[in-house]
Amino acid sequence: MIWETIRLALLALRRNKLRSALTMLGIVIGVAAVIAMVTVGQGSSRSVAASVESLGTNVLSIRPGGRGFGPGPGSSQPARPFTLRDADALADLAVVQQVSPTVSSTQTVVAGSENLSASVTGATSGYLDVNGWTILRGRGFNSAEDRSGASVCIIGMTIQQTLFGTSDPIGQSLRVGKVSCEVIGLLQAKGAGTFGQDQDEIVLMPIRTVQRRMLGSDNVSSISVALAPEVSSQRGAREIEALLRDRRRISGNEANDFNISDRAQIAEVLSGINSVLTGMLSSVAAVSLLVGGIGIMNIMLVSVTERTREIGIRLAVGAEASQVLTQFLVEAVVLSLVGGIIGVIFGLALAFGASLFMAIPFAPQVYVVVLAFAFSALIGVIFGFFPARKAARLDPIDALRHE
Amino acid sequence: MAGSLPKSGTPLIQLSAVSRVYGTGETEVRALDRTDLVIEKGEFVAIMGPSGSGKSTAMNIIGLLDRPTSGRYLFNGTEVQDLDRDRRALLRRHFLGFVFQGFNLLPRTSALENVELPLIYKGMPRQERIERARQALRKVGLDGREDHDPSQLSGGQQQRVAIARALVGAPMVILADEPTGNLDSHRSHEIMRLLQELNREDGITIVMVTHEDDIAAYARRLILFADGRIRSDSLQPERSPA
Ligand SMILES: Nc1ncnc2c1ncn2[C@@H]1O[C@H](COP(=O)(O)OP(=O)(O)OP(=O)(O)O)[C@@H](O)[C@H]1O
Ligand SMILES: [Mg+2]
Numbered sequence: 001m002i003w004e005t006i007r008l009a010l011l012a013l014r015r016n017k018l019r020s021a022l023t024m025l026g027i028v029i030g031v032a033a034v035i036a037m038v039t040v041g042q043g044s045s046r047s048v049a050a051s052v053e054s055l056g057t058n059v060l061s062i063r064p065g066g067r068g069f070g071p072g073p074g075s076s077q078p079a080r081p082f083t084l085r086d087a088d089a090l091a092d093l094a095v096v097q098q099v100s101p102t103v104s105s106t107q108t109v110v111a112g113s114e115n116l117s118a119s120v121t122g123a124t125s126g127y128l129d130v131n132g133w134t135i136l137r138g139r140g141f142n143s144a145e146d147r148s149g150a151s152v153c154i155i156g157m158t159i160q161q162t163l164f165g166t167s168d169p170i171g172q173s174l175r176v177g178k179v180s181c182e183v184i185g186l187l188q189a190k191g192a193g194t195f196g197q198d199q200d201e202i203v204l205m206p207i208r209t210v211q212r213r214m215l216g217s218d219n220v221s222s223i224s225v226a227l228a229p230e231v232s233s234q235r236g237a238r239e240i241e242a243l244l245r246d247r248r249r250i251s252g253n254e255a256n257d258f259n260i261s262d263r264a265q266i267a268e269v270l271s272g273i274n275s276v277l278t279g280m281l282s283s284v285a286a287v288s289l290l291v292g293g294i295g296i297m298n299i300m301l302v303s304v305t306e307r308t309r310e311i312g313i314r315l316a317v318g319a320e321a322s323q324v325l326t327q328f329l330v331e332a333v334v335l336s337l338v339g340g341i342i343g344v345i346f347g348l349a350l351a352f353g354a355s356l357f358m359a360i361p362f363a364p365q366v367y368v369v370v371l372a373f374a375f376s377a378l379i380g381v382i383f384g385f386f387p388a389r390k391a392a393r394l395d396p397i398d399a400l401r402h403e
Numbered sequence: 404m405a406g407s408l409p410k411s412g413t414p415l416i417q418l419s420a421v422s423r424v425y426g427t428g429e430t431e432v433r434a435l436d437r438t439d440l441v442i443e444k445g446e447f448v449a450i451m452g453p454s455g456s457g458k459s460t461a462m463n464i465i466g467l468l469d470r471p472t473s474g475r476y477l478f479n480g481t482e483v484q485d486l487d488r489d490r491r492a493l494l495r496r497h498f499l500g501f502v503f504q505g506f507n508l509l510p511r512t513s514a515l516e517n518v519e520l521p522l523i524y525k526g527m528p529r530q531e532r533i534e535r536a537r538q539a540l541r542k543v544g545l546d547g548r549e550d551h552d553p554s555q556l557s558g559g560q561q562q563r564v565a566i567a568r569a570l571v572g573a574p575m576v577i578l579a580d581e582p583t584g585n586l587d588s589h590r591s592h593e594i595m596r597l598l599q600e601l602n603r604e605d606g607i608t609i610v611m612v613t614h615e616d617d618i619a620a621y622a623r624r625l626i627l628f629a630d631g632r633i634r635s636d637s638l639q640p641e642r643s644p645a
Contacts, residue, residue, distance in 0.1 A: 317496065
């Protein structure tokens with residue numbers, strides 16, 4: 001009998017194709033929105049997680065200046081910069097495995113007839129390890145180049161593709177601002193970073209070279225520190241803080257004029273923000289699913305009124321109240337389930353497109369799909385019940401007489 | 404009482420002092436007033452009377468679509484006046500067929516599916532249903548029109564579909580409230596010959612309301628209603644099929 005009822009419901013829905021389609025639209029949009037939100041949200045948190053991993057673990061970043069961002073207490077006087085001597089001192093700490101002092105400068109990079117504007121990072125040999133880069137071709141800086149201000153550079157994949165296309169860059173000459181250098185290494189591509197920026201648009205030069213020949217100063221703008229294995233970031237930060245306070249002669253109760261941040265922590269905060277956003281957008285989408293359900297109820301109520309005479313005929317030929325109830329309930333559930341199926345397909349397609357566009361992994365979630373089905377069936381039952389009960393309670397004579 | 408018919412066992416329909424009152428107090432309408440009526444199996448009864456005299460009210464009670472306010476109703480020997488909705492639905496499903504003035508076919512639904520409808524609620528398998536519905540349509544002379552919508556059929560054809568729907572479940576009685584009310588004279592007589600045939604050849608009891616003498620003439624028994632009561636009840640020479 002239930003199959004018969006489902007068949008009847010499908011027939012009734014087919015008799016009114018346009019209305020059925022419009023009714024489903026609400027559910028389709030709701031389900032598609034939820035599916036797309038959750039899938040894209042999941043994809044972007046995976047991409048955050050991946051970029052956290054690419055940072056390498058246990059890396060602390062140290063910058064001059066007070067805590068927090070923007071102007072605040074203590075920012076009235078310019079923060080004292082770091083120098084390479086600070087980096088050397090940090091390297092001598094037992095908790096530190098490697099240091100990577102950097103400076104950066106935006107320069108026009110030219111090779112042959114091609115050019116582009118890129119951020120040039122002055123770095124030491126520790127940079128690659130600390131930041132999780134690997135050399136694809138050529139080599140990194142050697143310790144002589146580290147301190148000598150040699151005219152050599154290492155480039156990222158984007159630079160390679162823009163300036164050299166498919167030809168081998170190693171040994172080629174590159175002009176960075178006013179400085180000429182020889183390309184000694186090509187970095188393995190990393191892709192988009194946490195903020196969606198292109199990490200491969202990178203030019204590395206020995207820090208001395210950038211300091212002397214581009215910036216004209218001995219300052220170091222930040223120092224990244226890879227901690228030794230087994231050293232917690234808390235302990236590392238504590239020892240680094242103590243050393244720097246001592247070197248910078250900050251007395252007992254004075255605030256630090258530098259700050260130490262744990263990049264893994266930043267990434268965690270980011271992924272937290274990401275999941276809050278995903279949650280919020282998904283709840284908005286869920287509300288639209290609810291609105292879709294109310295749409296179903298509305299149409300089913302209209303349908304019951306419009307089909308009063310049909311209901312009367314069914315009752316006259318011997319339909320029981322429960323059979324009329326089931327018929328209308330099944331109609332509502334079929335509507336919302338079919339809407340759910342279309343919504344899932346549509347939502348996944350949408351998420352796939354968005355993932356491509358945002359360059360994040362496409363991460364469909366089986367549980368969300370299952371949940372969306374279950375939820376749309378539930379919506380059909382909940383919002384179909386009231387109209388169905390109304391239909392089942394009609395008086396046969398009144399229903400037959402209905403114009 | 405029209406007591407001259409041979410009585411074979413229990414009467415099919417037996418109303419005893421049945422009243423049906425609509426509304427209360429000032430607005431009270433006594434549509435049926437302590438009516439007694441006995442209809443035997445196999446009868447062909449025509450009910451006539453002025454508008455508002457309670458004919459449809461009586462038909463609805465006989466057809467178990469409505470319940471009497473007071474009085475007893477024995478259907479095939481069983482008391483049915485106090486049955487609940489679903490029990491009455493079951494009796495309608497298995498023993499009753501209806502033909503209405505306004506045809507009351509499902510719109511946008513083929514003739515075949517309209518005729519199938521009662522069988523669906525009987526829980527009959529699909530193949531058998533289709534077979535029976537085809538037979539019923541053949542019986543009313545509509546073979547070849549199985550796939551037509553009501554909108555593609557004339558009034559007379561629609562009423563024949565309705566008759567096919569009423570007879571497809573092999574009911575004991577067909578109740579027809581003004582079955583020819585919306586039809587011209589020619590079609591009306593076609594419908595009446597069909598009902599007469601069902602009564603004679605298949606032994607289906609027929610109770611029919613009409614306003615026209617020449618339609619009532621097809622029945623063997625004529626009951627006249629006035630003010631919610633039976634004014635006269637008489638046998639009449641049956642009109643021979645033309
Ligand atoms: N649902 C109702 N509510 C109130 N009064 C009703 C209702 N149905 C019928 N009546 C009243 O009951 C009386 C009998 O009505 P009924 O429909 O049985 O008449 P009828 O003999 O079939 O008339 P007609 O020949 O016009 O069809 C009428 O006075 C009518 O107004
Ligand atoms: Mg009437």
